[in-house]
Amino acid sequence: MENAELYKLAERLKETREYLGVSQQVVSEFLGISRAAISAIESGKRKVNALELERFSKLYKFPVSYFYGEEQSDDETVSLLARTAKGLTEDDKKQVLKFAQFLQNIGNENTSKKGE
Template sequence: MTPSPDAHPRDPELARLGARLKKIRDYLNMSQQFVSDNTGIPRSAVSDIERGERRVDSLELKKLARLYRQPVAYFLAEEPEADPGEYVLAGRFRALAGLTDGDQKTVMEFAEYLCARRAAEREEAEADGAPGAGGHP
């Protein structure tokens, strides 16, 4: 028995990509309209992408990654719980000991964002052919 043309099983890769894009957009407190205005991607398409209902072409993903200051590779990582800054705070647990669980989570999210932003800057500089790309602090 063949599935009907209207039955579209949800692609787990599209769902994972959409969830990552939505998570970082929410973290940065950006509206879908703001993303649309700054990337040229229609707001309805941003919504469909975040729900995993629309594919993202490579140029759109590059625009989104630049806006979100994240490396494209983070959004394409196959691990369901990919974490670009997983080791950013390794060895810093003493400094975090006096913080609440919520504060620690906020610090980790911010550190992850900073780490990913730096990777995106290096990726962008390399793509632009800048001398010494990736070597700046």
């Protein structure tokens, strides 16, 4: 793996962990490696092996391809949304649905304005 790819992967792992609000300690316990190793991975100083990447994927509920910066297809994105929503309360699911519908309506408005 080239240095640029290593740093891209490291950055994506760190951003995802921070976005999800998970501590390095929780990640280290889940992966079975030290917190210092997580820090080294996230700073690009240590390579992540395939098994560790699979565990990151499982913990963060993102496909491995996401961490390499690959674009997800609509089907993968919908599946990811569904898996993520499983842990939400019914009220939270309704709020997510309302927000998705809001975004869809905004997108439709922007599309129709471009055609004017």
